[in-house]
Every structure is written in C-alpha cells, then in structure tokens.
Amino acid sequence: MKRVQFSSASLPYLYLLPQLAIIVVFFYWPSVQAIQSSFYLEDPFGFGSTFVGLDNYTDVLESSSYGEIARFTVVFTLLVTFLSLSLALLFAVKADAVLKGSSTYKTLLMWVYAIAPPVAGLMGVMFFDMHIGPFLEVARLVGWDFRIGLNYFDTAFAMVVISVWKQIPYNFIFFLSGLQAIPKSLREAGAIDCRSGFRRFWTITLPLLAPTAFFLLIINMTYALFDTFGIIDVVVKDKAANNPITLVYKVYMDGFRGGDLGGSSAQSVILMFVVFVLTIFQFRFIERRVHYN
Amino acid sequence: MATISLETIRKVYAGDVEAVKGVSIDIADGEFIVLVGPSGCGKSTLLRMIAGLEDITSGEARIGEKVVNKVDPADRDIAMVFQNYALYPHMTVYNNLAYGLKNRGTPKAEIERRVKEAARILEIGDYLDRKPRALSGGQRQRVAMGRAIVREPAAFLFDEPLSNLDAKLRVQMRVEIKRLQRELGTTSVYVTHDQLEAMTLADRLVVLNGGNIEQIGAPIEVYQNPASTFVASFIGSPAMNLLKVTAGEVGLALESGSGLSGPNSKGKDRYTLGIRPEHLEVSDGPTDGDGLSLEVTVNVLELVGAESFVYASFADGGPEIVLRVPSHARYTPGETLHLKALAEDVRFFDADTGKLIG
Amino acid sequence: MYRTRLSDHLILILGSFMMIGPVAVIFLTSTHDAVEVHRHGLMATWGGHFTDTYRKVLFESGGFTGQATGLRMLMNSMILGIGFAVGKIVLSMMAAYAIVYFRFRMGTFFFWVIFTTLLLPLEVRIVPSYEVVQKLGMLNTYSGMIVPLLASATGTFYFRQFFKSVPDELLEAARIDGAGPWKFFIDILVPISKTMIAAIFIIMFVYGWNQYLWPMMMTSDEVYFTLVRGIKQILLVWVGSQIPDYNEAFALAVLAMLPPVIVVVVFQSWFIKGLTESDK
Numbered sequence: 050m051k052r053v054q055f056s057s058a059s060l061p062y063l064y065l066l067p068q069l070a071i072i073v074v075f076f077y078w079p080s081v082q083a084i085q086s087s088f089y090l091e092d093p094f095g096f097g098s099t100f101v102g103l104d105n106y107t108d109v110l111e112s113s114s115y116g117e118i119a120r121f122t123v124v125f126t127l128l129v130t131f132l133s134l135s136l137a138l139l140f141a142v143k144a145d146a147v148l149k150g151s152s153t154y155k156t157l158l159m160w161v162y163a164i165a166p167p168v169a170g171l172m173g174v175m176f177f178d179m180h181i182g183p184f185l186e187v188a189r190l191v192g193w194d195f196r197i198g199l200n201y202f203d204t205a206f207a208m209v210v211i212s213v214w215k216q217i218p219y220n221f222i223f224f225l226s227g228l229q230a231i232p233k234s235l236r237e238a239g240a241i242d243c244r245s246g247f248r249r250f251w252t253i254t255l256p257l258l259a260p261t262a263f264f265l266l267i268i269n270m271t272y273a274l275f276d277t278f279g280i281i282d283v284v285v286k287d288k289a290a291n292n293p294i295t296l297v298y299k300v301y302m303d304g305f306r307g308g309d310l311g312g313s314s315a316q317s318v319i320l321m322f323v324v325f326v327l328t329i330f331q332f333r334f335i336e337r338r339v340h341y342n
Numbered sequence: 343m344a345t346i347s348l349e350t351i352r353k354v355y356a357g358d359v360e361a362v363k364g365v366s367i368d369i370a371d372g373e374f375i376v377l378v379g380p381s382g383c384g385k386s387t388l389l390r391m392i393a394g395l396e397d398i399t400s401g402e403a404r405i406g407e408k409v410v411n412k413v414d415p416a417d418r419d420i421a422m423v424f425q426n427y428a429l430y431p432h433m434t435v436y437n438n439l440a441y442g443l444k445n446r447g448t449p450k451a452e453i454e455r456r457v458k459e460a461a462r463i464l465e466i467g468d469y470l471d472r473k474p475r476a477l478s479g480g481q482r483q484r485v486a487m488g489r490a491i492v493r494e495p496a497a498f499l500f501d502e503p504l505s506n507l508d509a510k511l512r513v514q515m516r517v518e519i520k521r522l523q524r525e526l527g528t529t530s531v532y533v534t535h536d537q538l539e540a541m542t543l544a545d546r547l548v549v550l551n552g553g554n555i556e557q558i559g560a561p562i563e564v565y566q567n568p569a570s571t572f573v574a575s576f577i578g579s580p581a582m583n584l585l586k587v588t589a590g591e592v593g594l595a596l597e598s599g600s601g602l603s604g605p606n607s608k609g610k611d612r613y614t615l616g617i618r619p620e621h622l623e624v625s626d627g628p629t630d631g632d633g634l635s636l637e638v639t640v641n642v643l644e645l646v647g648a649e650s651f652v653y654a655s656f657a658d659g660g661p662e663i664v665l666r667v668p669s670h671a672r673y674t675p676g677e678t679l680h681l682k683a684l685a686e687d688v689r690f691f692d693a694d695t696g697k698l699i700g
Numbered sequence: 701m702y703r704t705r706l707s708d709h710l711i712l713i714l715g716s717f718m719m720i721g722p723v724a725v726i727f728l729t730s731t732h733d734a735v736e737v738h739r740h741g742l743m744a745t746w747g748g749h750f751t752d753t754y755r756k757v758l759f760e761s762g763g764f765t766g767q768a769t770g771l772r773m774l775m776n777s778m779i780l781g782i783g784f785a786v787g788k789i790v791l792s793m794m795a796a797y798a799i800v801y802f803r804f805r806m807g808t809f810f811f812w813v814i815f816t817t818l819l820l821p822l823e824v825r826i827v828p829s830y831e832v833v834q835k836l837g838m839l840n841t842y843s844g845m846i847v848p849l850l851a852s853a854t855g856t857f858y859f860r861q862f863f864k865s866v867p868d869e870l871l872e873a874a875r876i877d878g879a880g881p882w883k884f885f886i887d888i889l890v891p892i893s894k895t896m897i898a899a900i901f902i903i904m905f906v907y908g909w910n911q912y913l914w915p916m917m918m919t920s921d922e923v924y925f926t927l928v929r930g931i932k933q934i935l936l937v938w939v940g941s942q943i944p945d946y947n948e949a950f951a952l953a954v955l956a957m958l959p960p961v962i963v964v965v966v967f968q969s970w971f972i973k974g975l976t977e978s979d980k
C-alpha cells in the first residue's frame with residue numbers, strides 16, 4: 050500500500066474494530082443465518098424447525114409462481130436498464146454538446162437523483178391513478194383502458210416508467226462526466242477525420258464511453274433488482290395478488306407477510322448468488338480499467 | 343551538528359531486491375556529502391535508511407555517537423527535503439514550518455522566533471500566511487527548505503530537491519543551498535542523479551552503482567581520477583572517452599582494427615584507455631612521443647555557446663569520440679583530424695573489471 | 701467544430717420538463733384541498749391552501765395512533781440521514797486508515813472480510829437482519845435503524861481509494877516532524893480529506909434519508925417514523941377512505957424530497973465528484 054507504514058501491535062485493530070464489529074453482527078451473522086435457515090423448515094407456529102436439506106430450494110425453483118416472477122424480474126431489469134441508459138445517454142450527449150445553458154440543463158436533469166424511490170413511486174402512482182391521474186386521459190385517447198393495480202400489464206408498465214424516471218439522473222451524471230473526460234484534442238482529431246457527426250459518435254465517442262457504460266450496466270442491473278423495492282411496494286401496496294413483483298419483493302413477502310422463513314431464505318441465497326456473480330463481473334472490470342489508465 | 347557513520351549497510355526489499363549491498367561511509371561533522379548515481383542505484387534507499395523511513399536490513403547506522411538502527415525518524419534529529427516537497431497542503435506556510443516544532447513541544451515564542459528567522463534567511467517572509475497551493479514551484483521549494491532549517495537538526499537529508507524546478511531556478515537554488523549549508527554548518531546528505539549538481543555541491547562525492555559504492559572522494563578527485571569506467575562515464579559531460587585497446591608491436595589497436603599511438607599501461611596488453619574531451623587537442627599531423635595520437639573523421643559539430651563539441655569516429659568504425667574545442671573553431675563533417683593528448687592526462691582501466699589501473 | 705442545433709435544446713428542454721414536471725404538479729396539487737383534487741385530478745395551478753396544508757402536515761398528528769407529526773418525521777429523517785452519514789464516515793475513515801497506513805498481520809484478511817460486504821445488499825438478507833436486530837432488542841430505536849445500515853464497505857472503499865492517492869511523502873514528512881499515527885490522522889489526513897468527506901457526506905446523507913425498506917421493517921412505533929417511511933403509512937390509511945387526503949400526502953412527499961434535493965443541488969459539484977471519482 051504505502052511505502053512507509055506505521056507498525057503497531059494494537060492500533061490497526063483498534064481502528065478496524067468498530068467497522069468490523071458492525072459487519073460481523075449485522076452482515077455475517079444474518080447472512081449465515083439466511084444460508085442456514087434455507088435448509089430448515091420453520092414451524093409456522095414457532096415450534097422449532099426441521100432440517101429438510103435442499104427441499105426449500107427445489108420447492109422454490111419448481112414453483113410456477115417463482116418462475117413467473119423470475120421471468121418478470123429479468124424482463125423488468127432489462128427494460129429498466131436499457132431505457133434508463135439510453136435516455137440518459139441521449140441527454141448527456143446533448144448536454145455536452147450545447148454551449149449555452151449546459152450547467153442549467155445538468156442541474157435540471159440530475160436533481161431527481163435525490164428523490165427516494167418510494168416517493169417517486171407515490172408520485173408515479175398518482176399520475177397513473179384511476180381517479181385523479183392525468184395519464185388515464187392520454188391512454189383513453191388511444192383506446193387504452195389503463196387500470197393500474199388491477200391489470201398485470203398496466204401495473205408493470207407503470208413500474209417500468211417510474212423506475213426508469215428515477216434512474217435517469219444517476220446514469221446521466223456518469224455519462225456526462227465520462228463525456229467531459231474525453232480530451233478536447235481527441236474530439237478535434239475526430240472532427241478532422243470524420244465529417245458525419247453521427248458516425249463520429251459511433252466510432253469515437255461511444256467506444257471511449259464504453260467503460261462508463263459497462264460500469265453503469267452492472268449498477269443499473271443491481272438497481273433494478275434491489276433498489277426498486279420502494280417503487281414496487283408503493284405500486285402494489287402489499288397486494289401482490291395479480292400484480293407483477295420482483296424476486297426481492299417476493300423474498301420480503303414470503304419471509305415477512307407469509308412467514309415462510311425457509312423458502313424466503315432459500316430465495317435470499319439464490320439472489321445472493323446472482324449479486325455475487327454481478328459483483329465479480331464488476332470487480333474484474335474495475336481491475337481492468339485500473340490497468341488501462 | 344553531528345557525524346554520520348554507516349557500516350556495511352544493506353537493504354533487501356521484500357521480494358529479494360537487494361537495493362543497497364553493504365555500504366560504509368563516515369561523514370564528518372558539517373560535511374556536505376552528495377550521493378550520485380544512475381536511476382535505481384539505491385541512492386534514495388540509502389538516504390531513507392539514514393532518515394529512518396526504511397528499516398536497515400543489516401549493518402549499523404550512527405548519528406553522532408548513537409546507533410539509530412531502531413530509532414524512530416522523529417527522534418533521529420534529522421530533517422528531510424523531498425523531491426515533491428511534501429508540504430502539508432492544508433496548512434499555511436507558517437504552520438508548515440511550525441508543525442514539527444509544535445510536535446516537539448517547543449515554546450510558542452521560540453517557534454515564532456525560529457520561523458521568522460528561517461523565513462528571513464529564505465526570503466519567504468511575505469508568504470507565511472499563504473497555503474502551498476498559492477506558491478510557485480521555487481517558493482514551495484524554499485518552504486520545504488525552511489521546514490528543514492527551523493528544526494535546527496543534526497543533519498539535513500535531501501532527496502533530489504531541485505529536480506522539479508526549471509533549469510534556471512535549479513542553478514539559483516543550487517547556489518543558495520550551498521550558501522545556506524556553509525552558513526549553518528549542518529552535516530548534509532544530498533541525493534541527485536545530476537552530476538553537475540553533484541560536482542558543485544559536494545565536499546565529497548559518493549558514486550553509487552547497483553547498490554555498491556564505486557568511489558568516494560572530493561569532486562575534483564573523482565573527476566580527475568575516476569575509480570572505474572563507470573565513474574568515468576558518469577561524471578563529466580560530455581563523458582570521458584573510453585577506448586578499448588590492445589597493445590601491439592607498434593602502438594595500440596582498437597577492436598575495429600584502427601590503430602593509434604599512445605602510452606602503455608604498465609604490464610597489461612589489453613586495457614581501456616580514458617581521455618577527457620577537453621584533453622584532446624587538434625594537431626597538424628601525427629605526433630611522436632609518449633602522448634596519445636590518433637586520427638579521426640568528424641561526424642558532427644555541436645555548438646553549445648562558449649565552446650563546441652566535435653563528435654568524430656575512426657576510419658573503420660569503432661567508438662565515437664568527443665572533443666571539446668573553442669567556439670570559434672569550425673570543422674566540417676568528413677574532415678580528417680589528427681588529435682593528441684598528454685600522457686599524464688590519459689587514464690587506464692582494467693579491460694575486464696573496469697577498475698582504474700595504477 | 702460541432703454546431704449546436706435547435707433540436708439539441710429541444711431534447712434537453714423536453715428532458716428537463718420530464719424531470720421537473722411531475723414534481724411540480726405534485727407540489728402544486730398539494731396546495732389545493734382534498735375535495736378539489738378528488739373532483740378534478742392532479743393540478744397544474746396554485747391552489748391557495750399552501751399554508752393550511754403544510755401547517756397541518758407539519759404540526760398536527762396523523763397516522764394510526766396520532767403520534768407522528770410531520771415535524772417529528774422530519775426530525776427522524778434528519779437523525780437517520782445525518783446519523784448514517786456521520787457513522788459511515790467515521791467508521792470507514794478509521795477502517796481505511798488502518799488498511800492503508802498500517803502494516804499488520806491479517807491486514808489482507810480483514811480487507812476481504814470488510815469488502816465482501818459489497819457483494820450482498822441489505823435487501824437480500826433483510827429477514828435474518830430483522831431477526832438479529834430483534835434479538836438484540838434494537839427494534840424501534842434509532843440505533844437499530846442506523847447501525848445495521850452501516851454494515852457495508854462502500855465508504856471504506858471510497859476512503860481507501862482516496863488515501864492510496866495521497867502522496868507517500870506526506871506521511872514521511874509528518875513522521876520526521878514527529879507525528880504519530882493519531883496525530884497524523886487528525887492533523888494531516890482528516891484535513892486534506894475535507895472535500896472527500898463532504899462529498900461522501902452528501903451521498904450518504906441522501907442514501908440514509910431515502911431508506912425505506914429497513915426503517916419500515918424495524919419501526920412499528922410511529923414515534924420513529926421517518927418521512928419516507930410515512931409514505932407507506934399514507935397509503936395504508938387511504939385504503940378504505942372515501943376521499944383520501946391527497947393534498948396532505950403530497951405535502952408529505954414534498955417534505956420528504958426537499959432536504960436531499962437541496963443538499964444535492966447546492967453541493968452539486970462536490971456530490972458529482974464524490975460519486976463519479978470513487979467508482980462506487
């Protein structure tokens with residue numbers, strides 16, 4: 050790390066202790082518990098639990114509802130990632146291109162970052178609301194009888210729109226600073242070599258933005274998988290009945306509302322695995338990027 | 343004030359890099375020692391071991407009478423000036439100078455007196471309230487010096503303190519450092535890879551190569567009698583001409599076949615012959631006697647102002663040689679020159695070990 | 701070079717409108733009274749009930765038991781946001797300091813123990829986390845709300861990156877100047893990390909303030925409700941009511957977004973720097 054370091058028998062441990070203690074108690078303990086209880090069947094009335102091996106996993110993986118939710122989660126994740134990335138990229142490229150008002154646009158396009166997902170969810174729900182929402186009128190114009198909370202597709206549509214809206218600012222910030230980090234001389238060289246602005250974007254700007262985009266890809270997938278919880282919760286209002294939900298929401302529903310601790314834990318572990326893979330990707334990538342620079 | 347003595351100091355870094363291989367030096371009180379050598383030869387490592395920033399793998403370091411191998415840097419009574427100055431960016435110049443004194447519990451009034459005094463000597467009195475960010479490179483350098491002198495330490499350690507300055511400032515600060523050190527009389531160890539800096543500053547030069555000392559001596563001594571071909575080519579610019587020769591029946595022969603006449607090394611028939619560029623003189627024709635005499639073809643004439651350098655080579659290839667000529671001299675490429683030098687200016691080095699013979 | 705075209709501005713104006721429009725409408729609607737909203741839907745005009753509604757939301761109790769006023773929730777959100785940010789900064793700076801500036805056995809081991817937490821967000825271990833907090837008797841406490849959120853390495857990662865970029869010579873100079881580990885930390889490292897600390901404070905404050913799932917799970921006592929948590933309560937109260945108090949709900953939503961938005965907009969440059977330069 051550093052060429053010269055302090056050497057002390059106790060100090061480093063002392064500095065690490067608070068962080069470590071919290072991590073052990075509130076990270077490792079619950080994580081181990083999740084893994085452990087995924088192999089047990091909890092008695093619903095609290096009379097102990099029995100070891101059932103991989104039953105919870107097979108139950109989860111074989112249940113048709115889980116498959117359906119997993120499928121929705123994948124579609125939801127891909128849609129949210131793709132839409133929020135492309136819109137943010139569009140805005141970032143434009144905000145980078147204009148000479149006047151660039152910093153005003155920047156502020157206007159990024160500030161929504163600060164809004165909590167459930168607050169965004171509440172606002173969105175009101176826009177799609179069947180009594181007071183203005184979106185209904187628009188939908189009616191094209192003959193769409195929009196019914197949030199009742200119609201599966203309509204609810205999913207609202208969820209995607211709200212989630213994308215909430216995530217655009219984050220991506221915008223990264224794309225814009227990525228664009229601004231491209232040296233001016235490179236752009237000038239590009240301008241000399243290539244007349245078509247569109248081609249220039251594809252052949253010069255975009256490849257240079259690729260590291261940022263890849264980083265954001267992973268972050269957005271994590272966002273769609275986990276951070277959208279607040280949005281989904283507000284949209285479905287605890288009535289998952291006919292509504293689309295994501296895997297994380299199911300973990301919460303089964304573990305909290307349903308009291309199926311074993312099943313919920315097995316789902317947690319499956320999700321842990323998914324995040325694990327995503328994060329490994331991210332780490333490897335960050336390492337590579339460090340190399341390049 | 344103190345002497346510093348190093349006794350077969352070694353440094354082995356993790357991963358078996360032996361950066362310093364048993365170095366011994368005795369530095370007198372008030373002496374200005376310059377460690378010089380090419381990049382990676384272990385200069386910084388040696389200096390940092392004196393400072394206490396690196397552990398000493400084996401050997402013994404003493405400052406004054408005290409063995410300091412296990413002493414914390416703060417307790418060695420040394421001050422160090424870093425290449426990037428390492429000023430505390432969030433402190434004013436005054437606090438940068440005062441910080442070390444405060445940590446030692448120096449009374450406030452005394453701190454103030456010393457800071458003011460250092461500021462006066464270095465002419466940084468006007469900037470005491472500024473942050474380093476608001477200073478020019480030269481001013482920062484002075485602050486770094488100031489931080490060292492307020493401490494009134496037993497020794498100053500410098501690690502390439504001037505290499506971040508432009509050429510003009512470097513010369514100016516070089517003179518100033520020398521003056522300061524004279525005035526304060528503080529024992530100093532100074533690291534540089536710039537041989538000109540080394541020559542002008544040092545009371546004694548220590549030439550390092552690959553973790554070993556090649557030569558210790560007064561600059562002029564090192565210049566005139568380099569202990570090895572390494573030192574010969576490192577000290578002096580342009581470097582000493584080195585010609586690998588074999589003594590034959592008549593005169594000497596280069597590997598490429600060209601012949602020249604010159605003095606014989608006692609008892610060896612293969613050796614390296616060294617001659618400084620300023621000792622070569624253009625003559626009208628081949629010369630006799632025991633001096634050096636050779637014939638070369640001019641490649642390039644390099645005008646540097648007060649003088650010029652002529653780069654020339656032998657008829658059938660071989661090493662290029664350099665000679666120093668007055669700036670009014672004009673030679674054209676392709677021209678043949680007869681060169682001569684006095685026997686006493688020629689140095690001989692062992693063909694295999696590169697060590698000075700005689 | 702590239703010339704700005706009208707379409708560029710058009711797209712940007714459209715985008716800005718897309719970001720601001722909904723929030724503006726929600727704010728404007730919150731100034732109307734509930735009946736009007738129920739009758740006419742969301743409003744894009746100023747309603748004139750601004751002071752009434754916001755005074756009511758801030759100072760009168762709502763919810764199930766009538767214990768949580770808006771002001772109380774605002775305070776709780778502040779405690780969560782600031783407590784989380786400060787806790788995060790203190791813990792992670794110390795941990796990063798140990799990792800970067802000390803040579804000690806098990807250093808690498810602890811590094812991995814801490815950095816593994818980046819792998820699993822709280823959401824996937826939410827149920828067992830709840831049980832742990834329950835076992836420790838920390839349900840319905842501020843510490844129970846804040847401390848489990850601190851069990852991740854994000855801040856440590858930031859500070860580690862930053863400390864590694866600090867020139868080695870600074871420590872060396874300080875050691876020669878007689879600074880020990882604690883003095884170096886307080887006198888040198890903390891002051892030169894100021895902007896970094898500010899940036900991380902902003903990011904963490906927003907993150908803490910916006911927490912939803914965790915506070916929702918571990919606070920059943922309305923005294924501990926935060927504004928964001930209050931959103932859930934609004935929706936629960938609405939179920940079955942004739943004319944929901946849209947205006948009050950929106951006022952609460954506006955209050956819930958106001959502080960983090962102000963912080964992010966005012967300290968924009970620090971915030972963006974902190975976000976983009978530390979690679980999460």
Ligand SMILES: Nc1ncnc2c1ncn2[C@@H]1O[C@H](COP(=O)(O)OP(=O)(O)OP(=O)(O)O)[C@@H](O)[C@H]1O
Pocket residue numbers: 052355356357359360361379380381382383384385386387388535
């Ligand atoms: N921390 C370290 N770990 C391992 N090897 C090191 C370390 N520091 C230096 N070295 C090696 O030790 C040798 C001497 O390094 P040192 O820094 O003393 O060289 P130097 O003479 O100061 O060179 P320069 O003129 O480039 O500063 C080099 O080969 C270097 O690669």
Ligand SMILES: [Mg+2]
Pocket residue numbers: 385386387
């Ligand atoms: Mg060096």
